[in-house]
Amino acid sequence: DTGVSQDPRHKITKRGQNVTFRCDPISEHNRLYWYRQTLGQGPEFLTYFQNEAQLEKSRLLSDRFSAERPKGSFSTLEIQRTEQGDSAMYLCASSPSGRVEDTQYFGPGTRLTVL
Amino acid sequence: SQQGEEDPQALSIQEGENATMNCSYKTSINNLQWYRQNSGRGLVHLILIRSNEREKHSGRLRVTLDTSKKSSSLLITASRAADTASYFCATAVDSSNTGKLIFGQGTTLQVKP
Numbered sequence: 001d002t003g004v005s006q007d008p009r010h011k012i013t014k015r016g017q018n019v020t021f022r023c024d025p026i027s028e029h030n031r032l033y034w035y036r037q038t039l040g041q042g043p044e045f046l047t048y049f050q051n052e053a054q055l056e057k058s059r060l061l062s063d064r065f066s067a068e069r070p071k072g073s074f075s076t077l078e079i080q081r082t083e084q085g086d087s088a089m090y091l092c093a094s095s096p097s098g099r100v101e102d103t104q105y106f107g108p109g110t111r112l113t114v115l
Numbered sequence: 116s117q118q119g120e121e122d123p124q125a126l127s128i129q130e131g132e133n134a135t136m137n138c139s140y141k142t143s144i145n146n147l148q149w150y151r152q153n154s155g156r157g158l159v160h161l162i163l164i165r166s167n168e169r170e171k172h173s174g175r176l177r178v179t180l181d182t183s184k185k186s187s188s189l190l191i192t193a194s195r196a197a198d199t200a201s202y203f204c205a206t207a208v209d210s211s212n213t214g215k216l217i218f219g220q221g222t223t224l225q226v227k228p
Binding site for chain 1: 146148215
């Protein structure tokens with residue numbers, strides 16, 4: 001399977017704990033995006049990378065959130081000191097070059113539940 | 116923040132009928148895209164329409180775009196039970212070179228066999 005993969009698919013954690021999610025984009029895709037989706041809503045943009053450079057972060061991304069793409073391949077999204085409001089589906093997407101008309105290919109998502 | 120609204124929020128039809136979903140947005144766009152999401156899963160890209168296009172077809176899908184009204188519609192013809200899913204419109208903002216998408220709230224479609 002050469003699609004976008006995300007790990008883990010589900011994560012249950014207690015409030016205050018740190019969690020880290022991983023996204024493996026489609027090989028050779030330069031652009032990588034993170035979105036967050038809460039129940040009954042559409043995805044909301046969090047941040048994106050062009051190769052290893054993080055170029056934009058949404059205001060939704062508080063100081064507790066950090067994302068990296070160290071070698072321009074896989075990416076991680078870490079949430080520190082989780083809060084119940086962080087419960088959501090975290091979606092990763094990649095696109096070939098970042099042209100505005102490029103199709104974004106989404107992974108299956110990581111569903112986070114904060115107790 | 117969400118770009119706009121989708122209408123209706125939920126739609127239930129019989130197999131074989133057509134389904135129409137509408138999307139409104141707020142800002143100037145480069146293109147508008149439609150995605151499908153099956154229950155609890157990732158999104159699948161369906162179709163993209165550029166801001167200088169008015170209509171586009173792909174198989175059983177027909178998309179229209181009216182930039183003067185900042186609205187789009189997605190028509191699924193001869194629906195099948197497998198079309199049951201949530202459908203989202205997403206816009207790529209004209210002034211941005213990020214490629215980031217701004218999604219609507221979605222329409223949940225149920226196709227009854």
